[in-house]
Amino acid sequence: MTLRRYLDQRLKLHHLRAVDAIVAQRSLMRASTMLSLSQPALTKTLHELEEITGQRLFTRLPRGVRPTEAGTLLAESARRILAELRRLDETFDRLSELGGGTVAIGTLPVAATGVLPGALTRLTADHPGLHARLDQGRTEELLPKLAAGEIDLIVGRLYDPAMPDGFSREPLWEEPISILARTGHPVFHLAEITAAALRRYDLVLPTVSQRVGQEIEGVLSLMDMAPTGSLRSSSYGFIREMLHATDLISVMPRLMMAGDLLRGTLRVVPLPVPAPPRPAGLILPRDRPLPPAGLAFVACLRAHVAEIGQRGLATITVGYGSVGESDRTGSAARA
Template identity: 55%
Template sequence: MRRYLQQRLKFRHLRVIDAIATHDSILQAARALGLSQPALTKSLQEIEEIVGARLFDRHARGVDPTPFGLTVAAAARRLLAEIGRLEDELDALEGGDGGPVVVGALPVAAAGVLPGALARLKIARPDIEVRVIQGRTEELISQLSRRELDLIIGRLYTLDAPDGLVRTPFYSEPISVVARADHPIFARQDATAAVLADYSLVLPTVSQRVGQEIDVLLAEMKVAPHQPLRSSSVAMIREILYATDGVAVIPHMMLAGDLLRGALRLLPLPATGRPRPAGLIRRGDTALLSNAQAFVDAARGYVGEIESRLATPSD
């Protein structure tokens, strides 16, 4: 059966298939692409009509790709990667610097590392434009593979299988206990893990990977938080720390600016956890162009400043 894919299959179709295969969900794929769910469903129906086969089976938790879906999704990713590679090559021919730098930022890095890194870059290279896209690991990895991002900065999680990307650790995101600088807990002589039970704890949401890691750490410290406040918003966590006697258990890099300014302090408790390396993720088939490398240099410099000025309870 001739499908005439060259004439009928469009670039937008490739992005739809890649997004659905990445998220295993029509709804999540629609959000990632900035489309309504009905619009994405209509696009999928168009693609299935062109291909002549069902590509995804729906179920209560999302969708699963059929054998046809797996084949089409793999081809879509290859084609999107080739288009991204062409864009890189054209950028290199045009000037060699790569133009705007598109950075994917995981949550802790977005809140704690990016502001200082961008301030440093603005001083050193005011001519460089940076675009920041915040997201979760699986979303950003997909965008990096499609060459929609130049690099990702943030936590380096253990891989289930090789993905062809290069991961370069250059800092860590240790979990620490943080409170406002004038918090009464700093005047106590019994600053052990047990004193945390005397204060309201502020924690990341359990749906975040870091929230799950923190719950494991608290259990190891034998701390059972009573009705903690949980939030995925760094701004809310920060305001709660300033407005109340709440104490946060979070990666302190998330509040690096406040700690450097002395508005917040680290509490020296035995909050040891598993190593939490962080750094750079990039594609392995091309080197970073000069503008992207300048951003990386600025990020390394700012992280070095944080680590040299902050006395951490543990790394």
């Protein structure tokens, strides 16, 4: 006999928020803090959910909880429903505020400090009624949010997925691993910039994700530069200050310092070894169009990237200006 759960009548929004938070945090204590609830209140809500669904939703572990298959399914639905309600709220804002609206942007760390500030500055100037909501993370963290509608698009490095994932990827620019130094650095007065000459300078390196870190280590290895004694920091401001105030040089994705490169206070040191391609751009869902605020943001991003390209700071890729049809970046799309 089929069990009638009447979920449409019995499930409440606080149930959905609870299961979403517990799955995200993998801990009742952390989820209760996130929701500003007491842990007993959250435990009571979880018991209500399991009674309503007739399913065990989480497995208790020595430290934290793990969602069951039913818990994962419920959390995925909860995330989609909550995202739809947020988008509806933003749509109402757009109706009540002429020229208003919100674009929810997922951004990878390099893009967040590189091209995004300039694109958002343009968005604010061209569309003062529009707002941007940012969610920074790794690709594997942002793709589920894109699928659920929590964000409208993802900006940043385009990594080929292990398997086709149904998202459209549009390469817009290349963000190669480069050597950066202040404009008045002695390295620019050398007759020839060689790997041996670069090894005379100390390094300040970003603490970045594993993928980007491996790419930086790969370029350093090609130049036989040992990073063991280098300064490392996750602080963008600290690295900027050290580059501007000292003779340290850095190896990083070039557009992490896009603003300083555009202002001319930092320069790209010619790389004596070939750098592997690093396409970047947009990841978009195929099952829904961008909202008007999203289209306005993409136009501002393209304009900013075009300016960067005109200044010779980045290569604009073949895919520039049109949404890619493949969920793989593909070598044919690279300049």
